[in-house]
Amino acid sequence: MQQTTEQQTTEQQTTEPQATAPHPTDPVTEGVLAAVGAASDFPVDVLTPDQSLANDLDFDSLMFTELAERLVATWPQLPMLDKDTVRPATTIADVIGWVRETLAGGTA
Structure with missing residues (x-):
């Protein structure tokens, strides 16, 4: 018995893995990942909370400043992130x- 194109398409759709979100969808995580992505030019979908800003993403002082400004733009009640508080090993999860x-x- 031969399947119709519609049946084959339906079967392919049900057997293909569904895409899952790479990160939890809470607003803080989303906001920080967006800020890190914008400051670093890395796509948000490749960022992970365990990545170090300086060691893994090559953040420099200008990128730290841009990150701090983006965080304050997202949450105006935040103080500016102090560059002295951020160490080379500081991760996205730390932020x-x-x-x-x-x-x-x-x-903090």
Whole structure:
């Protein structure tokens, strides 16, 4: 018995893996990833929270400044991210944590 083109297409659609979001979709994670992507010119979909800003993404002082400005543009209640606070090993996850803690009223 021969399948019609429509049946074959339906079967292909159901057997192909569905694309999944690479990161959780909470607003802080999305905002930080967008800011890091814009400051670094890396596509957001290739960024992971464990990446180091300086060591993995080659952030320099200008990129850190742009990241800080983008974070404040996204969340005006944030203070500017202090370049002295950010170390070469600082990860995207560290920045996400700092934003969450600061927004919650803690001290970073």
